[in-house]
Amino acid sequence: QSALTQPRSVSGSPGQSVTISCTGTSSDVGTYNYVSWYQQHPGRAPKLMVSDVTRRPSGVPDRFSGSKSGNTASLTISGLQAEDEADYYCCSYVGGYSWVFGGGTKLTVL
């Protein structure tokens, strides 16, 4: 199980949109619609933002949306706000009730 591939960093200005990609293989992202995204602020535990590729848990702003095409999943954050500045991690099911994370992406709000 190799880590999923994410860009190390992305940035955007307040009000803009950014998209974070998460590339796996046909053995994980490409096969299962069980991709989730987590937000982590410094010194805090991760927080679930998107599950099952596109589902938003209760309380997560609709500015956060997920999608998938082939072996790549994406998280789009629209209407960027200062509090969105954080690290973001994707996670995919790999079978056998096992999972793998991406390497993480640091989002900077300019």
Place this chain on the structure above:
Amino acid sequence: EVQLVQSGAEVKKPGESLKISCKGSGYTFSNYWIGWVRQMPGKGLEWMGIIFPIDSDTRYSPSFQGQVTISVDKSISTASLQWSSLKASDTAMYYCARHNGDENASDIWGQGTMVTVSS
């Protein structure tokens, strides 16, 4: 309130053993898998393994198989992560998380337990 509360920070020497815990409350503990995630200083999240409290069915990442042991005591709603012989490279923050089968994701996270291994 649904929550996972982890045991406190630990400072250990190489070669020592350690067991950290994660206690669930506010929900039916046995009905949800509990996973463990490592975060080394300044690094990303790494999925370590997961356990189902009802039957202790446990799955490990190949990277952690044989390096740690995940266990559970459903009578006290507590999952544990243990090492028999710590190494300096085990220094990290360790998180437990409830895995929600309806969402296929970890929806509730513990606050983390910092483990420092140093001579």
